[in-house]
Amino acid sequence: MEPKSSEIYSQGYEKWLGERNRALPAWYLIGTSAVRNLVGSSGCLARSLFIIFFVVYYFLVIASTVIRLQWKTIAQWDFLRDLVSGLDPNRLGLEEVFYHKTWVLYPSLIFCSMVMIFYGSQLIAKDRSANALQVYFSKAVSRIDYVVGKYLAVGILTSLTTLVPSAMMLVLGLILSPERVGFLSQSWFIPLVTISFWLVLSLVLGSVILFFSASFDKSYLAAVSFIGFLFFALILTGFLILIFGHSHFVEGLNWGGGLVHVGNILFDRKVSSWNETLWKSFDLLLIVLVFGALIFKKIKPVEVVK
């Protein structure tokens, strides 16, 4: 028993002599708490709108999957016959990946851009304005932990319209498909495709929005800059095409279009032009690397003590 000399012990203070090797890595803690904070600190109206959007979106995903997999059974029930009578059987028998592309690729591009504008812009800007970087970097957190944590937060947000609906469709397919072996044979690669697309989407959108978020103390400025950069890239591409003519590298500078191109290739598993794909992928990689480096430059742990 060690001698207790300070009065502080009588007030409930205890020394901590245990291990300080956390079970969870710092980047994981930072990423998950960032998402929790965004949800917790958003207004009632914004939260309600997002919840309604997701309820409707997931309901449509589930309903369409159930109908297309069980339409023959549904057609036998009188009260639901009208629901499926107008459906084209040829459209219901397409490859599984087609439905994933329809429900994941296009909605996620629109939804994720919106989420980045409303929520992603707050990820670092809020920490900056609240001086929270001081808290992080006076703890056992490195700059890499912090930035990776913020990318994880972006990844969690983008997964809501990529990984989650895709997983829903796969699980429902396994349960409801009349031919499970056939279903498995045409969908085994879909998790890989969806995860690849999720990674590309999170890295590109994350790099751009986190850079702007790290550049401003006010999140609305980050959001406006993100939208501005999107349009700037579009206009710049058009301008360069006017001057230099069409080139895949210049077209790839329109990074929104580049994302659609890479997404289409991943879900189609077919490359129409290797040259175009390489240049557009290179442009996306360039954006990730440049903005990633700029994020690291913007976040200075040394400012922890002012």
Added chain:
Amino acid sequence: MLLTIRNLSVSYGANRVLDQINLELPNCAVGLLGPNGAGKSTLIKAILGLLRPDSGEGRFLDFQIGSDDKRIRQYVGYMPESDCLIPGFNAIQYVSYCAQLNGMEYREAFKRAHKVLYLVGLGEARYRKLDTYSTGMKQRLKLAQAIVHDPYLLFLDEPTNGLDPDGREEMLDLIRQIAEIEDRCIILSSHLMRDVERCTEYLVIMDQQQIKCQGYIRELCAGQRNRYRLRVHQRPGEAIEVLTRNQFQVEYQHPREPVFEVLLTEDQNPRELFALLISVGIQIRQLIPRHFTVEEVYRKHVSIGGENGT
């Protein structure tokens, strides 16, 4: 020694901001004083591992300063001067989150967060959103996040800022109690000398990128054995005249109060002062050996408006 630094130099580009620092901190409460730009913040940054030293070396516990940065920060607590709350959290989430970032396991972090919040007087408000906290509550919360993981070394930067008189007393009491924990050290950086004098035992004074003075306050403030401060009831001028006439050396007279200092020689005795002054009808109200205050020690070592304009 908890922390040992030898010949540590740090530069920002071409500017040297710490110059050949040598420091040995005992396990006690340390006051860190110095004017703006003296290098206090840079020293803290270097200890936290946020700056790479140009030369020199240092050890904190078993860790090498400049290489085991994250591990060092697990054993260090830092209470910044400015507000630094993470928006969206309540107090219990915030403090337990800080504990987890410092390597504590989830359940243990929550348990300790509850205890520490009660300790700093925020027990009843621990489920309230941080945005609704007053300045005083935020100050207490900053202390809670700094001590939740039981740091071996605790940096406190202006801990009484924004506190009302009662809150300030409570905060200083708490700091003193934390300083009394065995094998733990606090470093208190404050412009309020009274706070430093009250809470700390050891003093480090920095100026112009160097440590000008360090040592135990009782030793630094100990005055000369033969110097006394005298307070008389009335007629201080006459008292000084009488003493000077009798070969006593009077060194300092207070401009407004009947107070002055007397320097005794080897063969003079303080009792003689009583005898002399009573003989001329002057009553001595106070005769105390002259000790320096922390402020005087500080002023002795720091050049106000010195070479670099500090």
